[in-house]
Amino acid sequence: MNASCTICVAVAASAIIAATTVAVPAIAADDPAVLRQDMMKSVGAATGMSAAMVKGEAPFDARVAHLALRVMNASANGFGALFPEGSETGAETEAKAEIWSDRAGFDAAVAKFRDDTAAVLAPPPADLDAFKAAFGQVTQNCGSCHEKYRVKK
Amino acid sequence: MRWIAAACVVGLIGLAGFWLLTMPRPLDAAAIANAQGDPEAGRLVYFAGGCASCHKTPDQDDPLHLGGGFALKTPFGTFVAPNLSPHADAGVGRWSLADFANAMQRGIAPDGRHYYPAFPYTSYQRMTATDIADLWAFILTLEPVETIAEGHDLGFPFNIRxxxxxxxxxYLDGKPFAPDPAATDVVDRGAYLVNGPGHCGECHTSRDAIGGPDPSRHLAGGPDPEGEGKIPNITPHADGIGAWSESEIAYSLESGFTPxxxxFGGTMAAVVRNMAQLPASDREAIAAYLKSVPPLADAN
Structure with missing residues (x-):
């Protein structure tokens, strides 16, 4: 394993630890707005590492790809629960009011992210071409959900 | 009696002045392409121009289904994008190229009425006559859509066209795009795309009290006039995207990902869908130009 890949694994490992930690509110800060922001940072780290492989800036490693998709899937699984009533403000949240006024639409968007990340893990991509397709499928969720439910401050 | 007559005369002169100052001023015939446009080239102009972002039928994914109906909420009221499909009655099917060019570059409807500048003709006026003709040829190849979009919802005095x-x-100076003799061809291409068809400044440059762009704040962002949140500063200042490399900017336009x-969210998500359709060289040109504009701090 070369240096860039070692870094990739280290980043992914810390990302998945972060994702796992924040998914258990009992042992973390209990402000859902903070938890969901941390979770999105984990997804961002996994996405950044994946994009480096897709763009050819880092060599493809099937284990790293698997880990990145697992981080995304783990985040998607717990994400919807971190928007309870009462967490509309605070912690400089960028959550848009539509999350609560259009709850069914938001839940459907999160479910799609969960389903897409689960689909590309069965089985996990074995080569770069398969990973590129998986990356395309899961990351189109980012923009489409942010388009409706996130406001930039 | 004399005073009333004098007041009437003054009033009439005022009305005549208003009438003259507010007359529609169409393009010179020489500024309209006389050759047939190329629809294939027009497809790229269509995505560079972001036409779909406002004119596509909302809540469906086809960027070429142009039924209109998108509502743009502004401090002046709500503007509703019209049907841009080549349908003869609901859309632009009966228009000529000259009608289209005057709409795009002078903000004038075929019947002479002014369009509101929610339609970004102050940017589109910089486009080349060839790009306008190619875009028109492309629009004519699209599916006619029957939907008639609702009218705008504006209060007085903004409802007086x-x-x-x-x-x-x-705010409409009528000048075509002028390349900067000191800039490279790549930066000039980027400047054309950003300030012409791409109309980036329509959101990223803040506006004054009557809705005109403030040139001293070119691309420096500000509060979002559509509501909460802010429009990002995209100048190469530390408050903007000074830390982004050209390749990071180009990649963000293709993928929607920041470094x-x-x-990206909000209306920028649709912009990325459009930009992703352009050749990589165009996204790189936009990036090169954005790195070359004067860096401006956020306004406080």
Missing amino acids: RGLGLWKQL EFDS
């Missing part, structure tokens, strides 16, 4: 002639006196792998 004739008054827009005064606004145009201030930290946050993902």
Whole structure:
């Protein structure tokens, strides 16, 4: 394993630890707005590492790809629960009011992210071409959900 | 009696002045392409121009289904994008190229009425006659859509279209794009895309009290006039995208990802869908130009 890949694994490992930690509110800060922001940072780290492989800036490693998709899937699984009533403000949240006024639409968007990340893990991509397709499928969720439910401050 | 007559005369002169100042001023015939446009080239102009972002039928994914109906909420009221499909009655099917060019570059409807500058003709006026003709040829190849979009919802005095002639006196200078002799061809291409078809400044440059762009704040962002949140500063200042490399800017336009792998949201998501359709060289040109504009701090 070369240096860039070692870094990739280290980043992914810390990302998945972060994702796992924040998914258990009992042992973390209990402000859902903070938890969901941390979770999105984990997804961002996994996405950044994946994009480096897709763009050819880092060599493809099937284990790293698997880990990145697992981080995304783990985040998607717990994400919807971190928007309870009462967490509309605070912690400089960028959550848009539509999350609560259009709850069914938001839940459907999160479910799609969960389903897409689960689909590309069965089985996990074995080569770069398969990973590129998986990356395309899961990351189109980012923009489409942010388009409706996130406001930039 | 004398005073009333004098007041009437003054009033009439005022009305005549208003009438003259607010007259629609169409393009010179020489500024309209006389050759047939190329629809294949027009497809790229269509995505560079972001036409779908406002004119596609909302809540469906086809960027070429142009039924209109998108509502743009502004401090002046709500503007509703019209049907841009080549349907003869609901859309632009009966228009000529000259009608289209005057709409795009002078903000004038075929019947002579002014369009509101929610339609970004102050940017589109910089486009080349060839790009306009190619775009028109492409639009004519699209599916006619029957839907008639609702009208705008504006309060007084903004509901008086004739008054827009005064606004145009201030903000529609009629100048075509002028390349900067000191800049590279790549930066010039980027400048054309950003300030012409791409109309980036329509959101990223803040506006004054009557809705005109403030040139001293070119691309420096500001509060979002559509509501909460802010429009990002995209100048190469530390408050903007000074830390982004050209390749990071180009990649963000293709993928929607910032260098930290946050993902663009709001109306920028649609912009990315459009930009992703352009050749990589165009996204790189936009990036090169954005790195070349004067860096401006956020306004406080």
